[in-house]
Amino acid sequence: MxxxxxxxxxxxxxxxxxxxxxxxxxxxxxxxxxxxxxxxxxxxxxxxxxxxxxxxxxxxxxxxxxxxxxxxxxxxxxxxxxxxxxxxDYLPQQLTEEEIAALIDEALAATGAASMKDMGKLMGWLKPKLQGRADMGAVSASIKQKLAG
The missing domain is CATH 1.10.1510.10 (Uncharacterised protein YqeY/AIM41, N-terminal domain)
Structure with missing residues (x-):
């Protein structure tokens, strides 16, 4: 168990x-x-x-x-x-906005993502690091904002 x-x-x-x-x-x-x-x-x-x-x-x-x-x-x-x-109570400590933003920046650098076409690659890289520690919907929105901007 x-x-x-x-x-x-x-x-x-x-x-x-x-x-x-x-x-x-x-x-x-x-x-x-x-x-x-x-x-x-x-x-x-x-x-x-x-x-x-x-x-x-x-x-x-x-x-x-x-x-x-x-x-x-x-x-x-x-x-x-x-x-x-x-x-x-059973999930790991939630990440702060700053920690999430840093991980997104790290993912962008690691994957070389530059456009919305790379969204799947980015999420694949981030998901294991963020699972249970962040709202993935909010993370997705942040990524879209960075890729668009």
């Missing part, structure tokens, strides 16, 4: 013992998503793949928040924000 998956399982047990139902519910959602992938693909997730899954869960919740807020459903948006907070 990966170290991250073990930590999540241990946190689930701690939440059960302490009676923290809200946290327990989110941790169970995480473990259910992990189990789904493991069963579907007949594999055991390593930490890298688990981080990718957690990152995807955060992205889904961010999308839901914007939809709930535009529909005036603030209580549902608040629940999604709470879930993001719990999920992000």
């Amino acid at each position: 990966s170290a991250l998956k073990q930590r999540i399982t241990d946190d689930m047990k701690a939440a059960m013992k302490s009676g923290d139902k809200a946290r327990l519910g989110v941790i169970r959602l995480i473990l259910a998503a992990v189990k789904q992938v493991e069963v579907d693909e007949r594999i055991e997730l390593d930490d890298e793949r688990l981080l990718s899954l957690l990152d995807k869960m955060v992205k889904q919740r961010r999308d839901s928040i914007s939809q709930y807020e535009s529909a005036g459903r603030t209580e549902l948006a608040e629940q999604e924000k709470f879930e993001i907070g719990i999920i992000q």
